Amino acid sequence: MADHKKQHFVPRSYLRAWCDPNTPGGQEPYVWLFSGDGSNPRRKAPENIFHETDLYTIELPGGGRNLVLEHGLAQLESEFVSIRDTKLRSLEPPEPAEHALLCAFVAAMHARTPARRDHFAEHWGKVLAMADQMMEWAKTATPEQKRAAARLSPPNRERSLSYDEVKALAEKPLQTAMIPFIQEEAPLLARLDFAVFTSNTGLRFITSDNP
Numbered sequence: 001m002a003d004h005k006k007q008h009f010v011p012r013s014y015l016r017a018w019c020d021p022n023t024p025g026g027q028e029p030y031v032w033l034f035s036g037d038g039s040n041p042r043r044k045a046p047e048n049i050f051h052e053t054d055l056y057t058i059e060l061p062g063g064g065r066n067l068v069l070e071h072g073l074a075q076l077e078s079e080f081v082s083i084r085d086t087k088l089r090s091l092e093p094p095e096p097a098e099h100a101l102l103c104a105f106v107a108a109m110h111a112r113t114p115a116r117r118d119h120f121a122e123h124w125g126k127v128l129a130m131a132d133q134m135m136e137w138a139k140t141a142t143p144e145q146k147r148a149a150a151r152l153s154p155p156n157r158e159r160s161l162s163y164d165e166v167k168a169l170a171e172k173p174l175q176t177a178m179i180p181f182i183q184e185e186a187p188l189l190a191r192l193d194f195a196v197f198t199s200n201t202g203l204r205f206i207t208s209d210n211p
Contacts, residue, residue, distance in 0.1 A: 015050070
């Protein structure tokens with residue numbers, strides 16, 4: 001069986017901080033899951049939730065698998081856990097480089113989920129459908145109609161995406177768009193005020209499958 005096929009969109013290392021501290025001894029630590037309306041409580045180990053098969057795998061010709069995204073996310077998760085368990089847990093302010101890593105982690109959490117994948121796929125799927133319609137129109141359009149359509153394009157526009165690039169964005173949005181999304185969002189997050197919320201009572205925060 002191929003390695004790294006089970007790929008988590010909410011990292012196990014992140015979820016471990018949400019495990020029930022009252023987990024019985026000898027039992028694998030678990031988190032509590034609830035439906036969106038707060039019903040149906042159930043216990044699950046982080047290993048067994050919030051994952052899909054080959055969610056980030058880049059498929060190569062001949063059946064190969066490129067795991068650069070999976071490994072890159074794992075490295076970012078490791079950096080986050082180190083900062084969380086040292087600086088944040090002891091309420092120490094992070095250094096500038098650590099702040100940048102936290103912003104990158106948050107941007108990745110925003111970009112890597114099935115919900116984000118489906119949003120990208122829907123958006124670029126509409127663009128792909130328009131491109132398909134234009135290609136069909138071009139098969140029967142007259143030279144004059146094509147020249148008229150070309151005149152509608154704005155001058156000095158930035159490079160447009162090719163059909164294959166749009167197709168990749170529609171069919172494999174995480175593999176295609178996740179890294180550019182993180183690269184754009186992380187610097188914007190870094191410009192915002194930074195705060196860490198903690199709880200010293202029995203009350204706890206709630207996270208989600210689309211953080």
